[in-house]
Amino acid sequence: MAEIQLRNISKRWGSFVGVENFDLTIADKEFLVLLGPSGCGKTTTMRMIAGLEDATEGDILVDGTKVNDLEPKDRDVAMVFQSYALYPNMNVYENIRFPLKVRGIDPKTHDEKVRRASAMVELDDFLHRKPAELSGGQRQRVALARAIVREPNVFLMDEPLSNLDAKLRVSTRAQIKNLSHELAVTTIYVTHDQIEAMTLADRVVIMKQGVVQQVGTPVEIYDRPANTFVASFIGSPAMNLIEGSIENGVFRAKYTEVHGLDAPDGPITLGFRAEDASVVHDGSKGEINAPIYTLELLGDSTMVSVRLAGQLVSVKADKTFRAEIDDTVSLHIHTDHCHLFDAKTGARLGE
Numbered sequence: 138m139a140e141i142q143l144r145n146i147s148k149r150w151g152s153f154v155g156v157e158n159f160d161l162t163i164a165d166k167e168f169l170v171l172l173g174p175s176g177c178g179k180t181t182t183m184r185m186i187a188g189l190e191d192a193t194e195g196d197i198l199v200d201g202t203k204v205n206d207l208e209p210k211d212r213d214v215a216m217v218f219q220s221y222a223l224y225p226n227m228n229v230y231e232n233i234r235f236p237l238k239v240r241g242i243d244p245k246t247h248d249e250k251v252r253r254a255s256a257m258v259e260l261d262d263f264l265h266r267k268p269a270e271l272s273g274g275q276r277q278r279v280a281l282a283r284a285i286v287r288e289p290n291v292f293l294m295d296e297p298l299s300n301l302d303a304k305l306r307v308s309t310r311a312q313i314k315n316l317s318h319e320l321a322v323t324t325i326y327v328t329h330d331q332i333e334a335m336t337l338a339d340r341v342v343i344m345k346q347g348v349v350q351q352v353g354t355p356v357e358i359y360d361r362p363a364n365t366f367v368a369s370f371i372g373s374p375a376m377n378l379i380e381g382s383i384e385n386g387v388f389r390a391k392y393t394e395v396h397g398l399d400a401p402d403g404p405i406t407l408g409f410r411a412e413d414a415s416v417v418h419d420g421s422k423g424e425i426n427a428p429i430y431t432l433e434l435l436g437d438s439t440m441v442s443v444r445l446a447g448q449l450v451s452v453k454a455d456k457t458f459r460a461e462i463d464d465t466v467s468l469h470i471h472t473d474h475c476h477l478f479d480a481k482t483g484a485r486l487g488e
């Protein structure tokens with residue numbers, strides 16, 4: 138059991154705010170991902186939970202008990218970092234066993250625990266090797282096994298995949314997801330990679346400059362981003378955001394006219410995803426009529442981009458779509474999937 142409550146925790150160094158009023162309850166067995174650009178306070182939040190950093194304000198509770206004053210070793214959390222920090226002189230078996238020795242766990246149980254943990258990350262055949270004789274992915278799995286072997290109440294993982302190449306990252310990501318399901322341990326996972334966040338998380342927390350922007354399931358965040366920052370951070374490509382203005386329900390911007398929007402007159406930002414628009418082929422006029430800026434063949438589709446007063450807008454077209462740069466293209470925006478944001482604050486408007 139490990140429910141973690143973060144009650145308005147903040148971290149300041151002098152006047153610099155690293156994390157501001159982070160308030161969230163993380164359910165037992167939940168896989169929570171902290172996502173945001175470099176420097177937004179993800180690692181600091183995690184270090185406060187681990188006890189490696191004191192919170193300037195606020196309380197951290199595990200299963201209802203305040204742990205602010207507990208030493209890291211007394212918090213029953215296991216951390217996995219992006220640098221694996223393996224002991225170079227010990228073989229894989231000894232590396233995995235190390236936390237059991239340090240914690241004074243009954244030596245009679247070590248062998249079984251080490252073998253069970255190493256089997257979970259498929260390292261059975263590498264137990265005699267030294268870290269230098271392993272690939273990056275294998276080393277990362279040793280680090281995972283070393284965290285698993287402790288049978289902690291909480292896993293904290295800080296960008297554990299960032300040193301791996303793209304292919305290995307995908308397979309190790311799948312393995313972490315499977316492991317977390319099998320182990321059913323509360324996990325907090327830090328990343329700046331939105332795909333990692335979307336694929337792994339039960340819930341995602343998106344942070345910007347120390348402040349939480351939105352907490353939600355991957356689907357909630359994708360479908361209803363709370364503001365333009367979240368909208369442009371999640372999804373590949375990022376959500377199209379067009380700055381324009383509304384008059385009598387009609388949105389206008391360069392090359393763009395969208396009817397039937399429910400918002401008061403004035404400046405506004407219109408958002409829609411690449412898959413929520415299409416190229417018009419039947420000669421009628423879509424909401425955007427502009428010269429093509431670029432075409433990218435992606436295999437399963439073609440990404441068509443136009444430029445509206447400096448803003449790039451990308452739309453997913455059929456994989457057979459062919460045209461030339463500078464040809465005029467007509468794009469139909471599926472208005473029921475549009476998002477409206479306050480032009481000044483970027484906050485989501487309405488539903």
Ligand SMILES: Nc1ncnc2c1ncn2[C@@H]1O[C@H](COP(=O)(O)OP(=O)(O)OP(=O)(O)O)[C@@H](O)[C@H]1O
Pocket residue numbers: 150153154155173174175176177178179180181182329
């Ligand atoms: N000991 C410290 N003293 C002063 N400022 C610090 C300290 N540690 C971190 N910071 C600052 O706090 C902010 C948040 O840092 P943090 O490491 O939490 O970011 P992050 O989101 O994990 O970034 P990254 O993805 O680059 O690891 C950064 O601007 C960082 O420079």
